[in-house]
Amino acid sequence: MGIFPYTFSANSRSTSGRRVVSDFVMTEQHSRRENPAVVPDPVAVAYWPPDVHSVRRIVRDGAAYDEGFVFGGATWRPFGVAYRSLVPKASECTNLLAPSCPSSSHIAFGAIRIEFTFMAMGQACGAAAVLALNGKTRVQGVNYGQLKDLLLREGAVLNASQIGTPE
Numbered sequence: 608m609g610i611f612p613y614t615f616s617a618n619s620r621s622t623s624g625r626r627v628v629s630d631f632v633m634t635e636q637h638s639r640r641e642n643p644a645v646v647p648d649p650v651a652v653a654y655w656p657p658d659v660h661s662v663r664r665i666v667r668d669g670a671a672y673d674e675g676f677v678f679g680g681a682t683w684r685p686f687g688v689a690y691r692s693l694v695p696k697a698s699e700c701t702n703l704l705a706p707s708c709p710s711s712s713h714i715a716f717g718a719i720r721i722e723f724t725f726m727a728m729g730q731a732c733g734a735a736a737v738l739a740l741n742g743k744t745r746v747q748g749v750n751y752g753q754l755k756d757l758l759l760r761e762g763a764v765l766n767a768s769q770i771g772t773p774e
Contacts (some may be wrong), residue, residue, distance in 0.1 A: 626705075626711055650690045653724045687716075
């Protein structure tokens with residue numbers, strides 16, 4: 608049996624999982640084209656529509672239907688991912704950065720969970736870790752202005768409006 612009591616398929620892949628709950632939660636409203644919620648401290652841009660796989664398959668009137676499927680449409684836009692969504696509450700942990708499990712709703716995570724967004728969030732977390740260590744501060748105390756300047760010097764894209772909105 609080995610050290611792991613579970614068997615994993617070579618094709619196992621999860622598109623959802625546990626996420627941090629911080630003082631700032633990314634929601635579907637951040638991805639909305641109409642009246643989007645503002646992200647005042649973006650460290651990455653999510654450029655993917657909310658993409659949530661079917662929750663379950665049901666039979667209705669003799670036919671099978673997938674329930675809970677969400678993908679794209681004309682209502683989404685690229686949006687910034689908040690630095691505060693990548694750090695836990697200070698009362699819970701002061702030295703953790705979470706680039707792959709941000710504080711987000713299920714629908715928002717469906718738009719964030721793409722590899723290039725994870726890479727940008729990883730870059731932001733690495734930069735924030737350097738600033739926290741050099742400043743001898745907790746990750747929640749990292750100065751956003753300094754983090755933003757560092758990321759921009761490194762070529763990061765933080766302003767979703769610079770990318771454009773898909774037709």
